[in-house]
Amino acid sequence: MSDHKPPYLGFGLGLRPQHYQDILSGDPDIDWFEVISENYMIPGGQPIRILDQIRERYPIVMHGVSLSIASTAPLDTEYLTALKTLADRVNPKWISDHLCWTGVHGVNLHDLLPIPYTQEALDHVVDRVGQVQDFLGRRLTLENVSTYVTFGESEMSEWEFVSEVAKRADCWLLFDVNNVYVSAFNHGFSTDAFLHGVPRDRIVQFHLAGHSQEETHIVDTHDHPVCEEVWDFYREAVTHFGPVSTMIERDDNIPPLAEVVAELDIARKIAREVQDGARTIAAE
Numbered sequence: 116m117s118d119h120k121p122p123y124l125g126f127g128l129g130l131r132p133q134h135y136q137d138i139l140s141g142d143p144d145i146d147w148f149e150v151i152s153e154n155y156m157i158p159g160g161q162p163i164r165i166l167d168q169i170r171e172r173y174p175i176v177m178h179g180v181s182l183s184i185a186s187t188a189p190l191d192t193e194y195l196t197a198l199k200t201l202a203d204r205v206n207p208k209w210i211s212d213h214l215c216w217t218g219v220h221g222v223n224l225h226d227l228l229p230i231p232y233t234q235e236a237l238d239h240v241v242d243r244v245g246q247v248q249d250f251l252g253r254r255l256t257l258e259n260v261s262t263y264v265t266f267g268e269s270e271m272s273e274w275e276f277v278s279e280v281a282k283r284a285d286c287w288l289l290f291d292v293n294n295v296y297v298s299a300f301n302h303g304f305s306t307d308a309f310l311h312g313v314p315r316d317r318i319v320q321f322h323l324a325g326h327s328q329e330e331t332h333i334v335d336t337h338d339h340p341v342c343e344e345v346w347d348f349y350r351e352a353v354t355h356f357g358p359v360s361t362m363i364e365r366d367d368n369i370p371p372l373a374e375v376v377a378e379l380d381i382a383r384k385i386a387r388e389v390q391d392g393a394r395t396i397a398a399e
């Protein structure tokens with residue numbers, strides 16, 4: 116397994132079928148794409164043929180939703196074999212999934228479910244990340260999820276749990292800026308505590324997305340543009356972590372490609388302003 120940190124890729128988008136034609140027939144200003152692994156695990160058919168064309172022109176990152184790394188169900192070797200086969204074909208810059216569980220006893224709930232932040236759960240997740248990394252022959256990248264409940268049993272904060280997983284399992288982290296914002300609002304913790312609580316050298320990617328603000332809580336719907344507060348937190352994250360490969364996730368109400376590219380330009384602008392500001396301070 117390589118010890119090298121994955122490369123900085125710039126500003127990317129989640130690849131969505133609605134945008135296939137515009138990407139293939141144009142030259143949109145996008146540096147890289149993140150693909151949902153499960154959508155391309157069938158060896159034949161149109162999706163994988165299109166991905167083969169897109170990966171000739173853009174770096175690709177694979178992002179899964181079914182690893183269920185924190186589940187107590189045995190690891191799904193059929194799934195892992197399909198993931199490895201896809202990775203061998205696509206040659207992604209890295210492979211990510213979520214720090215959560217998605218089912219147990221043979222039932223997949225198709226939701227990213229929260230973990231009790233206990234020593235027992237930590238040992239369990241660290242052991243499984245090691246098994247997955249050994250199987251894939253690659254380091255895994257794990258993403259913090261949005262949550263709506265917490266467990267009375269928890270013995271540490273989310274950021275302490277995330278950090279310990281990364282250090283002990285020797286894996287990378289995907290810092291979902293929107294998810295930190297959503298969970299901080301829902302549970303009343305400080306976004307800054309999370310930001311400063313995770314190891315900078317482990318972060319290889321940012322996610323940005325829109326959410327739905329309800330009266331008492333926020334739902335992570337990915338069906339809106341990124342809101343002002345999340346852009347502000349992104350600015351803080353870039354200031355703290357430095358340049359990190361950034362992408363926008365949009366999974367519902369998907370607008371034309373040009374609209375999402377324009378939104379990506381906001382991320383570029385913020386990152387540039389942070390860098391320019393840092394250079395000005397260094398020159399003074």
Ligand SMILES: [Fe+2]
Nearest residue numbers: 258291322364
């Ligand atoms: Fe995300």
